[in-house]
């Protein structure tokens with residue numbers, strides 16, 4: 001009979017690649033040192049969290065008593081992740097990003113006297129989501145996931161009903177999911193997936209809710225690029241029931 005590990009391995013194989021390249025420029029010697037020496041010390045891997053309870057997660061991963069655990073998926077250059085970690089020293093932030101240049105940027109900021117409340121997975125978030133304990137995350141950020149605008153590539157978009165079900169499992173009741181995109185069609189399909197899941201509620205009362213981000217939601221590099229290129233961005237906040 002197939003057990004939970006078999007099921008997880010099957011889903012991992014079925015995951016279509018949702019990200020672009022993993023590497024840009026060749027790492028410099030200092031960047032190599034950050035990747036080889038610092039990354040293993042601040043890394044989080046699915047095997048480390050599998051089997052933990054939600055109450056045990058903060059201490060097991062962050063080593064200190066953090067009040068809540070938040071997750072940023074696809075942090076890119078890390079501006080938003082670093083801002084949140086700085087503003088919320090009592091929160092443990094997990095950042096996932098398969099693009100090595102972005103990981104190096106965050107490692108560089110963490111080195112020395114940088115924030116101690118960040119753990120990194122330099123890889124696809126999905127196996128980690130499946131390994132995390134139920135009801136263990138208070139906030140999840142997905143800011144400008146790869147848009148895959150061509151119709152034949154749309155199936156690579158990260159947010160679909162199965163992914164939303166995984167998010168619902170790991171989020172605490174009352175937790176918040178923040179999602180942004182500059183692609184109207186992605187907003188539409190993501191809203192269908194999120195509104196189609198009974199565990200999420202979108203409390204938007206007026207267009208102000210999705211046209212603007214709040215003060216505790218700093219802009220990202222990708223958002224700035226979209227704006228320079230004349231595309232407006234959409235911002236969504238969903239509550240986990």
Ligand SMILES: C[S@@+](CC[C@H](N)C(=O)[O-])C[C@H]1O[C@@H](n2cnc3c(N)ncnc32)[C@H](O)[C@@H]1O
Nearest residue numbers: 018019074075076124125143144146220221222
């Ligand atoms: C368009 S970029 C946006 C980066 C950043 N959030 C920003 O707003 O500037 C999307 C990022 O999501 C990452 N990504 C895509 N699929 C992912 C996955 N399955 N797990 C983690 N990160 C992923 C990509 O590597 C890429 O850096």
